[in-house]
Amino acid sequence: MPVGSEILTTAQMRATESAAMSSGRVTGAELMERAGRAVAGHIRLRWPRPGRAVVLCGPGNNGGDGYVIAQHLHRAGWQLRVLGLANQPGPDAAQMRQRWQEIGPILPLDAATFAGVQDCDLVIDAIFGTGLTRAPTGPIAALLAALTDPSLPPVVAVDCPSGLCLDSGGWPGRDRGTATGARARLTVAFDRPKPGHVLESGAFRCGELVIADIGLGDWHHIASNAPQTLLLHPAIPTPWLPAPQGPAFSLLAKPADGHKFLSGHALILAGGPARGGAARLSARAALRVGAGLVTLAPPVDALAEHAGPPDALMRQPVEDASDLADMLADSRITALCLGPGCGIERAAGLLPSALACGRPCVLDADALTALSQRPKAERFRDLHDKVILTPHMGEFARLFPDLANRLVAADNTGPLFSRLDAARQAASRARAVLLLKGPDTVIATPDGSALIHTVTDLPWLATAGAGDVLAGLIAGLLARSLPPLQAAGLAVQLHALAARRFGPGLTADDLPDQIPAILRDLLEGASGVFERGGRKKTGIDEMQVKELHARIEELAVANSFLERKLKPWGGK
Numbered sequence: 001m002p003v004g005s006e007i008l009t010t011a012q013m014r015a016t017e018s019a020a021m022s023s024g025r026v027t028g029a030e031l032m033e034r035a036g037r038a039v040a041g042h043i044r045l046r047w048p049r050p051g052r053a054v055v056l057c058g059p060g061n062n063g064g065d066g067y068v069i070a071q072h073l074h075r076a077g078w079q080l081r082v083l084g085l086a087n088q089p090g091p092d093a094a095q096m097r098q099r100w101q102e103i104g105p106i107l108p109l110d111a112a113t114f115a116g117v118q119d120c121d122l123v124i125d126a127i128f129g130t131g132l133t134r135a136p137t138g139p140i141a142a143l144l145a146a147l148t149d150p151s152l153p154p155v156v157a158v159d160c161p162s163g164l165c166l167d168s169g170g171w172p173g174r175d176r177g178t179a180t181g182a183r184a185r186l187t188v189a190f191d192r193p194k195p196g197h198v199l200e201s202g203a204f205r206c207g208e209l210v211i212a213d214i215g216l217g218d219w220h221h222i223a224s225n226a227p228q229t230l231l232l233h234p235a236i237p238t239p240w241l242p243a244p245q246g247p248a249f250s251l252l253a254k255p256a257d258g259h260k261f262l263s264g265h266a267l268i269l270a271g272g273p274a275r276g277g278a279a280r281l282s283a284r285a286a287l288r289v290g291a292g293l294v295t296l297a298p299p300v301d302a303l304a305e306h307a308g309p310p311d312a313l314m315r316q317p318v319e320d321a322s323d324l325a326d327m328l329a330d331s332r333i334t335a336l337c338l339g340p341g342c343g344i345e346r347a348a349g350l351l352p353s354a355l356a357c358g359r360p361c362v363l364d365a366d367a368l369t370a371l372s373q374r375p376k377a378e379r380f381r382d383l384h385d386k387v388i389l390t391p392h393m394g395e396f397a398r399l400f401p402d403l404a405n406r407l408v409a410a411d412n413t414g415p416l417f418s419r420l421d422a423a424r425q426a427a428s429r430a431r432a433v434l435l436l437k438g439p440d441t442v443i444a445t446p447d448g449s450a451l452i453h454t455v456t457d458l459p460w461l462a463t464a465g466a467g468d469v470l471a472g473l474i475a476g477l478l479a480r481s482l483p484p485l486q487a488a489g490l491a492v493q494l495h496a497l498a499a500r501r502f503g504p505g506l507t508a509d510d511l512p513d514q515i516p517a518i519l520r521d522l523l524e525g526a527s528g529v530f531e532r533g534g535r536k537k538t539g540i541d542e543m544q545v546k547e548l549h550a551r552i553e554e555l556a557v558a559n560s561f562l563e564r565k566l567k568p569w570g571g572k
């Protein structure tokens with residue numbers, strides 16, 4: 001498996017936290033203190049001048065974090081309005097609430113009170129985090145609705161925008177696909193990202209996502225029994241990309257004394273007359289990503305239309321399954337791509353030979369539709385674990401209608417069924433690698449290992465033919481003998497980097513030509529490969545937060561005179 005930033009479900013997070021607390025080496029209150037301090041630190045790094053903040057504290061430990069944040073911001077000179085509930089939270093949150101009450105009042109946590117204090121610089125949303133188990137109702141639902149108002153001051157979310165299901169990125173009690181909760185400017189989450197931070201609308205509603213270390217590293221083995229999910233995400237400071245010292249780098253680099261067959265031979269099957277563009281896009285991508293040879297294989301009557309560039313591309317007609325089987329007698333063909341522009345009937349005819357050879361094979365577009373038209377009981381009979389299925393949601397729904405239905409069904413109780421769950425179950429059912437496309441791409445293997453790659457800044461990538469290029473990148477990397485999960489993960493990243501580098505106006509034709517410069521940067525270990533042509537990373541790291549905390553104690557004395565002036569905001 002590649003190294004990367006691990007994702008934990010909320011259940012895994014709870015198990016990790018309880019193992020830490022049961023060890024006796026850390027208490028729940030200490031973890032809460034660290035969590036609240038981290039959020040306050042990240043706020044102060046981004047809003048260095050103390051201003052006026054409203055802190056919305058919910059009924060559980062997320063609310064407990066809110067009271068800790070209020071204390072730290074108060075000591076740093078911020079003026080605060082704290083809204084909370086008079087419930088009986090757990091002992092840690094109760095302790096933190098008590099500490100705040102020694103500093104200032106707690107106003108009712110409802111929409112009417114919130115409406116009266118919105119004239120502020122920052123809203124801190126500490127209503128619900130990982131403990132949201134059901135659809136919010138009553139006054140809290142009204143307050144959460146008020147938080148969606150785009151004219152509000154910036155919102156900082158504690159662990160997540162409240163109401164979000166952190167296992168799925170959906171919103172319990174609301175329509176999947178259309179629901180939108182509060183949109184945070186910044187979300188500070190703890191220990192590890194959760195699926196809901198990067199799936200569905202969660203990725204868009206979190207804003208800048210920061211994962212704060214609260215010292216749970218010694219207990220991560222608790223979650224290691226479950227299949228691992230890794231995050232490939234440029235907003236997280238530990239993305240999986242082939243750094244010079246990383247495992248994927250050695251796979252991308254070519255041996256100086258090698259020959260073309262050492263880099264493999266990708267066979268891209270093309271469709272009939274006037275349908276060749278899609279397969280040519282795949283073939284160009286496979287060439288650019290370094291397959292030693294790439295052959296495009298249309299039927300004879302379409303061969304002439306592939307006469308133009310690129311000249312590096314070989315052409316050979318493949319009429320039917322038996323032609324394909326003959327061609328595959330050449331063991332130097334190391335990967336196949338079937339589907340883009342192929343035509344459903346032709347894809348259905350070629351599928352048995354493409355699968356019977358047992359070689360790495362991308363099944364995309366028409367090949368997926370052809371699979372979905374097989375009788376249900378036999379649909380996946382000849383698939384194997386070197387096959388990568390690359391459906392978008394429409395194709396996924398044709399292949400796995402029951403899973404797709406569960407993904408769109410509204411549900412009042414969490415955790416909601418997620419795209420990660422759906423991809424895992426589909427991969428296990430098909431006994432193949434499953435890559436579910438979208439702004440949030442999920443890749444899962446039959447044994448449950450998974451990768452998630454989310455982009456929120458590349459709307460231009462949703463363009464005709466972009467999927468064909470992705471299929472070609474995967475096929476090229478498979479041909480170069482990358483294992484299927486790594487080939488798929490790396491291809492998705494290169495695809496997004498190419499789109500980011502080109503920017504607005506992108507068409508699928510532009511993508512393959514961006515690959516050489518990206519490869520050069522990666523192979524030379526150039527820093528900033530994520531930023532070029534895209535958004536800058538924040539550059540704020542945990543060290544800065546720790547340094548800031550070291551200074552907060554000093555600032556507390558200097559700021560104490562402010563306490564007397566905190567009227568009508570702030571403390572007693």
Ligand SMILES: NC(=O)C1=CN([C@@H]2O[C@H](COP(=O)(O)OP(=O)(O)OC[C@H]3O[C@@H](n4cnc5c(N)ncnc54)[C@H](OP(=O)(O)O)[C@@H]3O)[C@@H](O)[C@H]2O)[C@@H](O)CC1
Nearest residue numbers: 031032059060061062128129130131132133134135136159
């Ligand atoms: N554990 C730790 O050590 C650490 C945890 N940390 C923090 O704790 C957060 C998790 O805390 P949590 O488990 O208390 O859950 P939380 O998100 O506050 O919500 C639960 C409360 O909401 C209630 N509730 C749920 N749904 C509801 C609804 N629809 N409508 C109304 N109420 C609803 C639910 O009530 P119940 O279901 O029990 O009736 C319960 O009272 C986590 O995100 C992180 O911020 C950090 O401090 C690091 C250390």
Ligand SMILES: Nc1ncnc2c1ncn2[C@@H]1O[C@H](COP(=O)(O)OP(=O)(O)O)[C@@H](O)[C@H]1O
Nearest residue numbers: 392437438439458459461462464465466467468
């Ligand atoms: N909103 C979006 N932002 C970024 N990438 C997207 C978005 N929507 C789709 N994509 C990506 O664009 C590509 C589209 O592929 P696909 O739907 O197969 O298109 P086509 O069949 O036209 O090639 C996929 O790689 C998908 O992950």
Ligand SMILES: [K+]
Nearest residue numbers: 125128158160
């Ligand atoms: K929250």
